[in-house]
Amino acid sequence: MAGLMLQGTGSDVGKSVLVAGLCRAAANRGLKVLPFKPQNMSNNAAVTPDGGEIGRAQALQALAARAPLHVDMNPVLLKPQADRTSQLIVLGQVRGTLGAANFREARRPLLPEVLASYRRLEARCDLVLVEGAGSPAEINLRAGDIANMGFAREANVPVVLAGDIDRGGVIAAIVGTRAVIDAGDAAMIRGFLINKFRGDPALFADGYTAIERMSGWRGFGVLPWVPAVAQLPSEDAVVLERGLGAKDGKLLVACPILPRIANFDDLDPLRQESGVEVAMIPPGSPIPQSAALIVLPGSKATIADLAFLRAQGWDIDVLAHHRRGGAVLGICGGYQMLGRSVADPQGIEGPPGEVAGLGLLDVATVLGNRKALAQVEGTALGARFKGYEMHMGVTDGPDALRAFASLDGGGSSARSDGAISRDGRVLGTYCHGLLARPDLRAALLGRIGAQSDGFDNDARVDAALDALAAAMEEHLDIDDLLALAGVRT
Incomplete structure (x- = not known):
């Protein structure tokens, strides 16, 4: 059983793309890899061969993994609609409508189904790569969580935290996450990586070391800005x-x-x-x-x-x-x-x-x-x-x-x-x-x-995934990430 979860310091730090790149890198190494996101909130969805729907980010990740789409890859999907409500999709099918106020109470009973989906994927492959939602630093949402640490701790999946240096404040974002989450959640995070770096990485060496020292987590590398990512579909509006x-x-x-x-x-x-x-x-x-x-x-x-x-x-x-x-x-x-x-x-x-x-x-x-x-x-x-x-x-x-x-x-x-x-x-x-x-x-x-x-747009997307995977192989410690996940090489 091998799994690794990528969480972020916030929304839009590149989690979906990073998981896609890791899926392609693992697949290129000959591993059978599958993507997973416990809970997604997006109006961008894809249709599986058996007539279910999952988030389009998981569809891209499945393409990166060279795997057919399956509803287990995104067991809970929330699709925002009018009047502060969301359509609830569970295992690919509509299960009703939830208001913003009552989802926090409704989500916890979904955890057994989320865990069952993860275990089914786990039994079918060498590695499951998991994408979190939002950030574990949103401690106001921690009770009943099934998307980040609530899932990671129940499934016992190690976590790597991604920070986006392009938006600024990445040192505070990562170290601040360590400061606000509880000790049990912090213990699940085994390291961090930096995304979207522009310029000479040597200029960030002191900052990288400072994050390691102040957070107590090891770094898995600094990924530069990858132009090929512009060829990939975006999930967030x-x-x-x-x-x-x-x-x-x-x-x-x-x-x-x-x-x-x-x-x-x-x-x-x-x-x-x-x-x-x-x-x-x-x-x-x-x-x-x-x-x-x-x-x-x-x-x-x-x-x-x-x-x-x-x-x-x-x-x-x-x-x-x-x-x-x-x-x-x-x-x-x-x-x-x-x-x-x-x-x-x-x-x-x-x-x-x-x-x-x-x-x-x-x-x-x-x-x-x-x-x-x-x-x-x-x-x-x-x-x-x-x-x-x-x-x-x-x-x-x-x-x-x-x-x-x-x-x-x-x-x-x-x-x-x-x-x-x-x-x-x-x-x-x-x-x-x-x-x-x-x-x-x-x-x-x-x-x-x-x-x-x-x-052929599909061919362009596939080539972009290969370029992203090559950049990750060059700049991130993929060997240690796989070892952290429990992959035997």
């Missing part, structure tokens, strides 16, 4: 702030940042195209008139995010863009917003009711209890693609007769997905991940007068 205009003659693709934006990595392949500038539009900023394409992204709460879109005046921008001859693509929740109406008769997202959509597609959506979760393949815009469905609701109407995609039926008849407006400039689909394939991306860009570079 904090990375979304970007420029608002096209540069150097590039065509602009604009996407408004909705409060409950989901699966925004759908746009990552477009972001890598040399002739395209993707602008994520923050609240308070108009959608630029220079945009060639507006993308309405996935949303965990379509009705609430549609109201927010209108409050920002983005509905006016989208409609004006279409009147000027611009193209619009709606994905999942964004597709639902483009229709005539969105009805929620059962109160899935909030109070029961119905709201008007943007009316750019002649379709209507009715939300319901059944959640569609499936990996899909098919043809869209004349090109083959692979992707996944993850939505609650059924959308239908005259424009759905001009389907966006035809999905393979797996031995039965094919079924259609999405809709295209009569003028051909408004597209809607429930399929996520479809832009990773070069042919479909080229077909979409061709509609707005742009050419694709023709790269």
Whole structure:
């Protein structure tokens, strides 16, 4: 039984990417490795082959480990939605809705299921690499914790603490963590590593030694800034702030940042195209008139995010863009917003009711209890693609007769997905991940007068994982990390 847990001094210090890099490094050494995150909170999710859902960070880590996705990799997933509530996903399936106030009481009973998932993974591989959530220094959340030390101590998994030097204050962050956690938790932490270092590592030698002296923990190395990480999908919405205009003659693709934006990595392949500038539009900023394409992204709460879109005046921008001859693509929740109406008769997202959509597609959506979760393949815009469905609701109407995609039926008849407006400039689909394939991306860009570079995004991500693993092998003490985990080499 071999396991190692990576916790962080805070959110967004790079835990997800570090675990992915360690997974690839271990896999490249010939080890059978699997990723695990006890509890995740994210609206970015992936679909497993058996129709469950897990955090997309664990999907990336599984790819790094060269392992198929499984619900045991992320047994508890919280998906924030309207009214300070989160959808609770346990072992890949919806188990209900939790308010912010009652999750602290509800999470502790989930620990046996979390531990059972971990033990099942442990029995299938040489090494389980575990990602924590947030920080163990959040001692106000310690009681009933299942994401950090609550899990580590129950499972008896050693912990390495990661600090992000790029944001500053890394010495205080690591030593301060040691100061605020209790002795039992501190004993689980066996060392630290430094992430995102820029410049000459020799300049940090004294700081590194000071952390070792003041914390009592050994260091496992200093990882420099790895440019290849920019090719990897991001999980947290904090990375979304970007420029608002096209540069150097590039065509602009604009996407408004909705409060409950989901699966925004759908746009990552477009972001890598040399002739395209993707602008994520923050609240308070108009959608630029220079945009060639507006993308309405996935949303965990379509009705609430549609109201927010209108409050920002983005509905006016989208409609004006279409009147000027611009193209619009709606994905999942964004597709639902483009229709005539969105009805929620059962109160899935909030109070029961119905709201008007943007009316750019002649379709209507009715939300319901059944959640569609499936990996899909098919043809869209004349090109083959692979992707996944993850939505609650059924959308239908005259424009759905001009389907966006035809999905393979797996031995039965094919079924259609999405809709295209009569003028051909408004597209809607429930399929996520479809832009990773070069042919479909080229077909979409061709509609707005742009050419694709023709790269395979999946191959780019895989190459980036290898580059990350190589950097970790060079700058971190991987041998000792594996020995700490209990791997016999």
